Amino acid sequence: MAKKIAFKTLGCRLNQYETDTLISQFKKGGFEVVDYKEEADVYVVNTCTVTNKSDHKSRNTIQQGKRIKPDAVMLVTGCMANHRKDQLNANEQITYVVDNDRKSSIFSIVDAHFKGELVNPDEYEKDVFGFAVGEETIHTRSLLKIQDGCDNFCSFCIIPFVRGRAISRPVQEVLENARELIRIGYKELVITGVNIGRYDYEGILFEDLIEQILALPGDFRVRISSMEPEGFGEKLYSMLNHPKLSPHLHICLQSGSEAILLKMRRMYTARSFSEMVQSIRSVRPDMNLTTDIIVGFPGETDEDFQASLDRVKEMGFTHVHTFKYSKRDGTRAARAGDQVPEKVKSARSEEMRLLSEENKRAYRSSFIGKQQRLIIEKSGNAYSLGLGEHFVPVKVMGKKLPANSWQLVQIVGIESGDDPALIGELL
Amino acid sequence: MEKASTKRGNSLSEVRVHEVIEVRHLTDTAYVLRMTKGSMDFIPGQYISIGKVASIDKRDYSIYSSPNDEYLEVLIKEVADGMVSKSLRNMKPGEPIEVEGPFGFFQLKPDTLNERKHLFIASGTGISPFHSMVTSFPELNYHLIHGVRYGADAYEKSMYQSNRITVCSSRDGKGDYYGRVTDWLKENPIDQSTYCYLCGNSDMINDAFDILEAQGVPSEHIHAEVYF
Ligand SMILES: Cc1cc2nc3c(=O)[nH]c(=O)nc-3n(C[C@H](O)[C@H](O)[C@H](O)COP(=O)(O)OP(=O)(O)OC[C@H]3O[C@@H](n4cnc5c(N)ncnc54)[C@H](O)[C@@H]3O)c2cc1C
Ligand code: SF4
Numbered sequence: 001m002a003k004k005i006a007f008k009t010l011g012c013r014l015n016q017y018e019t020d021t022l023i024s025q026f027k028k029g030g031f032e033v034v035d036y037k038e039e040a041d042v043y044v045v046n047t048c049t050v051t052n053k054s055d056h057k058s059r060n061t062i063q064q065g066k067r068i069k070p071d072a073v074m075l076v077t078g079c080m081a082n083h084r085k086d087q088l089n090a091n092e093q094i095t096y097v098v099d100n101d102r103k104s105s106i107f108s109i110v111d112a113h114f115k116g117e118l119v120n121p122d123e124y125e126k127d128v129f130g131f132a133v134g135e136e137t138i139h140t141r142s143l144l145k146i147q148d149g150c151d152n153f154c155s156f157c158i159i160p161f162v163r164g165r166a167i168s169r170p171v172q173e174v175l176e177n178a179r180e181l182i183r184i185g186y187k188e189l190v191i192t193g194v195n196i197g198r199y200d201y202e203g204i205l206f207e208d209l210i211e212q213i214l215a216l217p218g219d220f221r222v223r224i225s226s227m228e229p230e231g232f233g234e235k236l237y238s239m240l241n242h243p244k245l246s247p248h249l250h251i252c253l254q255s256g257s258e259a260i261l262l263k264m265r266r267m268y269t270a271r272s273f274s275e276m277v278q279s280i281r282s283v284r285p286d287m288n289l290t291t292d293i294i295v296g297f298p299g300e301t302d303e304d305f306q307a308s309l310d311r312v313k314e315m316g317f318t319h320v321h322t323f324k325y326s327k328r329d330g331t332r333a334a335r336a337g338d339q340v341p342e343k344v345k346s347a348r349s350e351e352m353r354l355l356s357e358e359n360k361r362a363y364r365s366s367f368i369g370k371q372q373r374l375i376i377e378k379s380g381n382a383y384s385l386g387l388g389e390h391f392v393p394v395k396v397m398g399k400k401l402p403a404n405s406w407q408l409v410q411i412v413g414i415e416s417g418d419d420p421a422l423i424g425e426l427l
Numbered sequence: 428m429e430k431a432s433t434k435r436g437n438s439l440s441e442v443r444v445h446e447v448i449e450v451r452h453l454t455d456t457a458y459v460l461r462m463t464k465g466s467m468d469f470i471p472g473q474y475i476s477i478g479k480v481a482s483i484d485k486r487d488y489s490i491y492s493s494p495n496d497e498y499l500e501v502l503i504k505e506v507a508d509g510m511v512s513k514s515l516r517n518m519k520p521g522e523p524i525e526v527e528g529p530f531g532f533f534q535l536k537p538d539t540l541n542e543r544k545h546l547f548i549a550s551g552t553g554i555s556p557f558h559s560m561v562t563s564f565p566e567l568n569y570h571l572i573h574g575v576r577y578g579a580d581a582y583e584k585s586m587y588q589s590n591r592i593t594v595c596s597s598r599d600g601k602g603d604y605y606g607r608v609t610d611w612l613k614e615n616p617i618d619q620s621t622y623c624y625l626c627g628n629s630d631m632i633n634d635a636f637d638i639l640e641a642q643g644v645p646s647e648h649i650h651a652e653v654y655f
Contacts, residue, residue: 151530153487155653258636262629262653267532269636272646330483332655 002032003114006040008061011048013192013225015078017143018103019046025107036065042073042110046103047080049158051326055080066093073113077103082162096121100163101148104130129169140377140404141223141387142186146174146209147193152228154254155265155332156297156325163194168201175212182218187375187404188246188387189213190223197231207235214244219406221375221389226250226292229268232276240284248288248391249280250321256311257304260297265332270311277315288363288390290319293352296345297325298336305348312355318363320356322349357418364392367411367422374424379403385421393421443467444480445526447518448498453582456505457552458516459491462524464499471559472535472624472652475528477501478511479518485527486511489555489626489652493563499526502555502582533652535560535567539622545569546623548608548635553627553654554582561587574608574631577601609634612642619643626652 005026009019022044023033034040043065047058058080065074076088077098088097095113098106098121105124112119128148149164150157178189191210193199199206213222223246232251239245255261256270268276280287293308312320324345327334367390374386374394384401386409388394394409401407409424443465451459460477467475469490478485488501506512518524533556535545547557547569554573561567571592575581578601581594595611596602604611612635617623623639625632632651639649 151532153530259629259633262633262651263655265653269646271640275646332487336655 002030003042004034004038004040005031005042005044005110006034006036006038006065007044007046008036008065009046010057010061011046011050011054011078013143013190014145014148014194015046015048017145017192019044020143022103022106026110029107029111036061037068039069040065040072041069042075043069044075044077044106047076047078049078049080049083049162050328051323053326055084062091062093073110075106075110077106079159079162082164083158098124099126101126101128104128128167129173140186140375141188141190142181142184143192143225144174144178144181144189144213145169145192147196147199150195150198152195152198152267153265155263155336156294156328158328158331159194161330166195166198168199171201171204171209171212174209175216178213178216182216182220185404186220187406188221188223190225192225195228195231196224197227197229199231205233206231207233207239210239210245211235214239214242220244221246223248223391224250226252228252229273229276232280237279237283240280240287246389246391247284247286248290248389250290250292251276252292253308253311253315253317254292254294255297255300255304256293256308257300258307260300260304260307263299263333263336264294264297270307274311274315286366286390288392289315289317290321290391291315291317292321292323294323294325295348295352296340296342298333298340299338300325300340300348305351309352309355312352312359316359316363317356318360320352320359322352322356324349361414361420364420364422365414367392368413370411371427372409372411372422372424374407374409376401376403376405376407386424388422393419394424395421396424396426399426441527443526444523445499447520447522447524449520450516450518453502454579457580457582458503459583460501460503460515460518460524461492462499462526464497465526467499467526467529469494469529470534471563472533472556473529473531474533474556474652475499475501475526476530477515477524477526479514480523480525482525484511485525487530489531489533489552489559490529491555491558493559495563502552502558504552531652533624533626533650535564535624536622540564541566541568543568544618544621546617546621547571548574548612548623548625548627548631550574550608550627550631551580552582553625553652556626556652557624558583558586561591572608572611573602574627575602607631609638612638616642617644619645621648623649624651625649627654629653629655 007019009015045061048054073095075096076094081097102124104127147168149166150160151166153160197206372388376386378385383395383397408427411422413423414420445462448461474487474489476485476487491502492500573594576598578596594602595604595608597607
């Protein structure tokens, strides 16, 4: 009987991408992939450690798997496996702790385990790009990993310590991966990495790579996922109207206060960020811009927070991924004296959330009367849900449309609520 | 910018063990720690993370020496209640020290090195990366403004050509200028084509940034390295 394996992914897109490709490998290798809530022979937890909350969630998830089947193999990987390796190795509930850069060996590790071999994950090869293309992953769009690691060492961030130094995937490999994804039938390629704007492979920079991906034949679109502002070079502006490039950019601002940005050791000012947004909008006025904001960074005053609100309003971010600052051992900000009380962080986070919702509704409403080309993600009798090229959700009521199909719609309305989908009619 | 890498695993940065050569005391609280260089290759302006062997407490220090030197140096100022800045002062020649790096993007633009005017603004030990730059590129056209509390904190001032350095001391009149670097900047407007590099504490950098932008220096010509 096929062995059962269950996966749980916490944290970022990169983790999701890596789990997706692992799922593919295990399916090909004869495993039955089951839901994490079900009984399995192996549980794989792809952890995150960016905040205290994510550490906590990762621990709970490990316990959850062990409660369902105490004698199952528990394999823990992801950023917590790097950041808290000793702690995890000492935890008797865990069978294997696998570093981030050995993640692509997980299939071999589990396979060796069931063949009765003695397994030491630390002896496996390091290879952060050793993931096969997923034919049967969970999503209709696929992530395309171009880079890993980061050297920026922003003062609040644990990622450079757990993901390691920046490394770029060879151009030819990225292009081959992209071609394969297009061949399989993916309609949207989401460019992914830890700090994608720092892509530099033998002098080919991020924007050069995007240009080459866009030039590939096929009916697909490319979405640049989350990026840091310093990755935004001149050439990128000229590509913003490319028909294959989705007009959605998630560029991380983190704070609107110049003083806080300096303390965060970010490499731009709020002023220069704002100028960049103006330049983007002058080329592409309908660009959907989203961002990350940290509230309650050590020393953040009411004025600093107000500056963040002001910048979010001014730049019209249609979604703000708001993080309450969370102390991470080993980072510079964790050693700073003036930590902000939790209550203040929560209040600021709520205020930012409300502003973000307001911006989102205003932006999405602007599509009423216009057209969107959707990729259908969810197909149902009551409605089908697709994502438009601007990364806006659109519902087509009363129509069961084939998943992963293109559909051209006219936007006729918008739902109520805090994450309102647009209502579209087929053209 | 970080060079492209062809390796497949981006392991966490490598920790290397170097050896202390000497501790050179500059003032009661500031010193230069000289270590063996090993195979360390860096660009002037970059920093390393150092700490005692097997200690989890590592701190970042800009590299004070030049890549052309046969040793590696950092300039450290003891911080009141600080853990690492105090403990490193007591290191003895021959003692091992853990070094990670180099890191950082606080670097001069190679294409404009010898053409442009450079303004370096430092507070306290923020002078360290500029020392590395100036000793690495002897042809550099620069002016260094060093903000200190007391004139005696003008670390190794004689290393710089006297017409290229202005020490601004805010608490005594023993520098070249009595006042803060920001006061000096306001009184001495900067040519807009100057490439400006700021290093040290973030309050000084924030104020200096505003003054430079108000004087018309484009933000893409202003680079900052924040220590705290
Ligand atoms: C990129 C970079 C390069 C740096 N280069 C240098 C350098 O060349 N020379 C140098 O002396 N320092 C440098 N620093 C600062 C250095 O990394 C340490 O922060 C400093 O030595 C204090 O460490 P500590 O363990 O003694 O104090 P900690 O125990 O870490 O801190 C004690 C308290 O002092 C505060 N504090 C931290 N740093 C300072 C400071 N510099 N002045 C006043 N208060 C502070 C902290 O917020 C904390 O509240 C650099 C920092 C960065 C980010
Ligand atoms: S650039 Fe992003 S990943 Fe890198 S240190 Fe800063 S916040 Fe972390």
